[in-house]
Amino acid sequence: MRRSKRDRQQLLLETIHDTPFITDEELADRFDVSIQTIRLDRLELSIPELRERIRSVAQASLEDEVRSLPPEEIIGDIIDLELDRSAISIFEVKREHVFRRNQIARGHHLFAQANSLAVAVIDDELALTAKADIRFTNQVMEGERVVAKARVSSVNPENGRTAVLVNSYVDNELVFSGEFEMYRSNQPEKG
């Protein structure tokens, strides 16, 4: 039995409050209604769409500011950042990111998200990728959201090279992992 509209809208408010990054598709599934119904509910309740919700959470919650590049050059939306420690971004796979033939996301977009996160986490105005060792562990399809998590694992005191591990997930399933070795400009002077 379906809920009344009133009940549904109340639940919708609570659900989005608790899990702000839920998509309209997931909400429709959960409440057993059409996506169109969810959109109308959101309109009536003045809840912005997912993309806007991510933006506002991102702006409100970032502890640090990206130094190594302007935010608009980052592939994906950064939702968490502690410079030289860790960072998280979300990337929505759209039609332009997939092979037309099979709707599988193209590797270079997953790489771009992870690589720009590895750049963004560096606490320096210059950060460049020296090398990377990457794995594509599961296919990502159009419409899916990729959550990339970067962690700075070491900074070489000799040359300032910084190792960043990035793991990317769709619904908690690992789809990509990469070890990036980054150059930076503020490396310590050598003896």
Place this chain on the structure above:
Amino acid sequence: MRRSKRDRQQLLLETIHDTPFITDEELADRFDVSIQTIRLDRLELSIPELRERIRSVAQASLEDEVRSLPPEEIIGDIIDLELDRSAISIFEVKREHVFRRNQIARGHHLFAQANSLAVAVIDDELALTAKADIRFTNQVMEGERVVAKARVSSVNPENGRTAVLVNSYVDNELVFSGEFEMYRSNQPEKG
């Protein structure tokens, strides 16, 4: 002393015939005239611009046709292809491919060129990247042309995984190298 226009145009014809991928900038340098002069010379001589020259050489000379993806999904222009053996592509680094701050090409574009070449060289309708080990060995700047050369180094008879080495150059200087391990669909059945 500058050459007469007639001499210059004769030399221009010969130069472009011998080195069809030379840019207007390089021609202007070589003949010590402005780029605008080179463009006017090309117009008078009905020599198409570099991009068109690459296209026509590419169309005329490809021994094989790409199977794994439609040509318009390849990053860069493929100018040579022997399926399951080798491939070459050219990618021009434009403003949208560089960090605005320092005009250095962003890693994911070099990766995209190399990765799509590794996909394109596979003689199969399905080719996906399993993993890659990559190095960025020199910075590439806006306006430079990257020549990527892919070579299939092995096909695993057990699982059909295909190893592709890609080296990318600017003016014969190595700027990127990658080892890609590719999935394909026509892998031999296991015993």
